[in-house]
Amino acid sequence: MSTIVSLPDQSTATLPKVSYLNKEYGLKSWLLTGDHKRIAVLYMISITFFFFIGGAMAALIRLELLTPTTDLLAADTYNKVFTAHGLIMVFLFLVPSVPATIGNFLIPIMVGAKDLAFPKINLLSWYLYIAAGIMMICVLVFGGVDTGWTFTTPLSTHYLNTNVVTAGLAVFVAGFSSIFTGLNFIVTIHRMRAPGMTWFRLPLFVWSHYAASILMVLGTPVLAITLVLVVLERTIGIGVFDPSKGGDPLLFQHLFWFYSHPAVYIMILPGMGVISEVISTFSRKRVFGYTAVAFSSVAIAVFGFFVWAHHMFIMGISNYSALVFSLLTMLVAVPSAIKIFNWSATLYKGSITFETPMLYAFGFLGLFTIGGLTGVFLGSLGMDIHLTETYFIVAHFHFVMVGGMLMAYLSGVHFWWPKITGRMYPEGVSKLAAVITFVGFILTFFPQFILGYLGMPRRYAAYPPEFQVLNVFSSAGASVLGVGYLLPLLYLTWSLKYGKIAGANPWQATGLEWQIQSPPLTENFAETPIVTHEAYDYEWLANKTRNEVQTVG
Amino acid sequence: MEQQQEHHHHLHVPHPDMGPSEPTHHEEHIVTPKVYLIVGASLLVFTATTTAVSYVDLGEFNAVVALAIACIKMSLVVLFFMHVKYSSKLTRLTVACGFFTFLVLITMTMTDYISRAWGRW
């Protein structure tokens, strides 16, 4: 199979003498760093940790659901396990996944800046994340919490005696961590671009992070105040959401989903940015319809604020209101469709190679398309009545979040691994991992669509026996999926020491980040770059390489 | 190269290629204390007005007047104390964006609450 990898001669190649990794040593130089790349690495280690905790919870869930009865976990334990899975995966993995790691690493480099606008706030964001993580671990250690990640009132405020307050505060703190990340990105993208880096020369990765950041900055505070009210209601007993005091529990749903629906786009948009970069690089071709893809990110961000009540169609909101929200939900599906088709069209007349990031990106295309289209099922009013709160919705958002975002994250990690570490991951085993992940994913979550239409409710520790066969398939798939996720952990760690030396631009990609050494300098660029070419300009890259060869010659 | 030459002067004009929508270097405009004093005094006058008006029975317009005065006061603070009148388009856009999203939250939530009692289907 043909490949575009161009590594330096391994017998003579060395890693650069000075890079962000070895400029300073010692724990302190990491924990007090202002360098966005080091913070990105800190984030990457932390979210991997929490991903595997959340993953362990998922494993317990799937094990419990092997049989129709509650034989592995008691019902209350099961509730705590799926709550922990949801809270950790949403707030401690998915929301920060691409933005706080790959985004943090790359956004300043892609816009041609030395760092994010506010390095200290960036570090603060990581510390807030860690604080939230520690609080979440305390919640788990001291008895867990069983609200579900949605904190539905009045269950969370009056009917549970688990650690709801601590969990709520953990999410509150994690929210501020994400606000600061988003704020930093927006300021950096507006104010720190290198000379010549116009808006329409920005890589699509930056555009999608810009859109996601807007959602983080404007949406998260509403979740924060909602959780404050929940905590006050639980501790003091004020009555904003409590029907017995005249409050309205549906108001909680409104405020919660005002954040938590855009949060879905916070999670997926950065992943879409990764896919744009990867597909362009491995087809050696400018992304088809750059402007449309860029604007569709912004459109998703804007429309994302108008659709939240589609989580409440059966809750007794006004029928007129339901109509409006359903219509807007249909509209928000269009930009995603545009993106999918534009990525597919990017392949046309390209020169395609199939390295691991590309395989993950293909996986993303397929799974996200299914996830998006099943979202249309749920946005359609009448269909939603039957499908919501069943395994159909579980399958839908796992296709989008895991099939979409996690595939994109893994694609991105593999794609930029040589840039982050200076070394290549092993190509053969990583391709295997990509295929295993894809197969395992389909096996795990596709049966859940069928279960959902059958009516199996989500968050059930025990279920009627006729659902068992499909659940067994799902659990079997989950074990395959688990292997798919453990493999990268192993071989990427291995590659830190034994991977081939990558050189500055192993993929022959056009982004600014590929024009500097791997791993980069602490200040990213030896001198402020002056940008004279469009994003994804492969002719410019070819000319540049030719000139360099001539100069050296 | 023309472009490169331009960039040698980027001390004062850091991003010359950015569109006109985003002037990065606005003139530092120092507002005079006189302006602050006038704005502060009118804010106090508006406070007195809104308190006084609340004792007059205007029916439903009491709330409208109270909110209108609050909006005027807010505009004064935003435009003068917070210098938005003298700021870049980006700042104005940011402020507008904040209020827009706030209105989305309120109006879209209200679409539900207002229309719940409308005719049954």
Added chain:
Amino acid sequence: MDSQSVAAQTVETGHIEHEHPPFLRHHFENVAQQREAATFGMWLFLLTEIMFFGGLFCAYLIFRNWYYPAFVAGSHSLHIWAGTLNTTLLIISSFTMAMAVHAAETRVRRSLMGWMIVTIILGCGFLCVKAYEWHDEWVEHHVPGLNFNPATLEHGTKAYPDDTLAPDMAQKTSVYFSLYFAMTGMHALHMIIGVSLLTILLIGAYKGKYVDGHVAPIENFGLYWHFVDIVWIFLFPLLYLISRHQ
């Protein structure tokens, strides 16, 4: 690409070409860029604050429509003099803060410190009045969840003896007071944070900072302070001035 030699070069020649005041952080090209970035960042933070209070305002709007008589009664039980006094204090403090920014821009240290001290005093004054009001509400059993007693609102208040409420509506005043305490509490929390930050800035100003062209911290704090003022400008009519004429 010979990155190593380039790297070595950077370390040596890093920022030589720029004028480089001590407060310019290394990753900015120049002072203007740094200041603009800081101000823009502050504005974005204020956006999050708008949405933070936005959730409360949204709740307020809904419940005011539902339980209007309860909101009238709740509002009537507040001291209008305290609300008006606090509004006045905050507006004056906004003015003094604006003057402090002006003093920093014109690089006059003494007047900068003077205006900051006045602002701190006014802020503390606001908090004292607020604390007095809260104490009063505690005494009157108006704190939802802790000592709320709807019966106190069934038969009118001193200022409004005709304000009788049916028992079911009197219970709904707990929603009003829940929102009242959540809103004024969040606002007061912002005031406390503001006063603390201002004290830290004052120490900096005493040491001679902020009058050497590095106005951004003062300017941005000013934005924060004015924002807190704006929140109160809305809280005042919404909480204190409902139907005072009845």
Added chain:
Amino acid sequence: MQHFISPVLWQFLIKWLTNFAIFPPEASSIAPYADALYFFLIFISVIGLGAVAALVVTFSIRYRQSRHPVATQIEGSTLLEATWTIIPLILFMITFVWGALLYFRIYSPPPNAMNIYVVGKQWMWKIEHPGGQHEINALHIPINRPIQLTLISQDVFHSFSVPAFRVKREVIPGRYNTVWFEATKPGVYHLFCTQYCGTLHSQMIGWVYAMKPEDYEAWASGSTSGHSLAQNGERLFAALGCNSCHNDTPNAHGPNLAKVYGARLQLQNGQFVTVDDAFLRDTILNPTLHQVAGYAPIMPTYQGQVTEDGLIDLVEYIKQLDSDYRIEQTIDNSASQPVQTSATPTGTSAPALPPGTVKP
């Protein structure tokens, strides 16, 4: 033969063959409509996914590097992009309209529907038929007759879901939600709580027994508690002293409740409101929130004094009041005989209180 296969796998295969559900039964008049939309959505999903898959696979084969070493740079194509904006948009709009029609079909009960009350609580369903049949985690209904459920929760959010009927409605505290269906096939179907409601959420399940009308009649006459909801309501009405004001005497303090159900009333704030179950329940708990024009706001609140079951009894009683005669009869009854306790648990534990009131 069996020992060639592991016993676990063998059991699994047996289950596979005998007990493998893949599509829910279509047992209500709505189900075919829901399934039609479902298959339409699957159809467009397959088309959409097929299009993307075809593009990706074809291009990956035709333009792989070994066959097509140099990429041709293409900026984009407005025509193509407009095509794949407009075609999905049209499909999504069709879905929207279709879905909306289905939604209103599911949530607009026909006027002649038979009403059954459902109270959700942690972790059981209490079903109350107007005829006085009380059920826990079971719902008996006749087929070929529209059934409207009036749902309310006593504590947290629940959700009433019958997959075989393709209907579901959130059951929330503090207000009535409604849903309706018409079963078409006799049978026993799952009833689930689908909104996470605490520890035993997965035990909050039951069965819906759809029966032929004659079987239903037999069941209904065999399982009644002897007192219809309206009769219980009548006793409660008297015990709470409602009739001291709502008695249609010339100097009554409260409005006459005869024929009030379904009437259009003017409120004090000038608005008009149609009296339905939700309005009745709400005025009992928050009388002055919906103060009827022409009466003084003197009615006390019954918040915290009447259980949801009691409220249902009262609502059902007021619904049945179609003449003044009934009220007078109530007054006579309450005067002549003391309130009698019935077999409901509230009554037995606190004999002084009628069923439906909250224990002090």
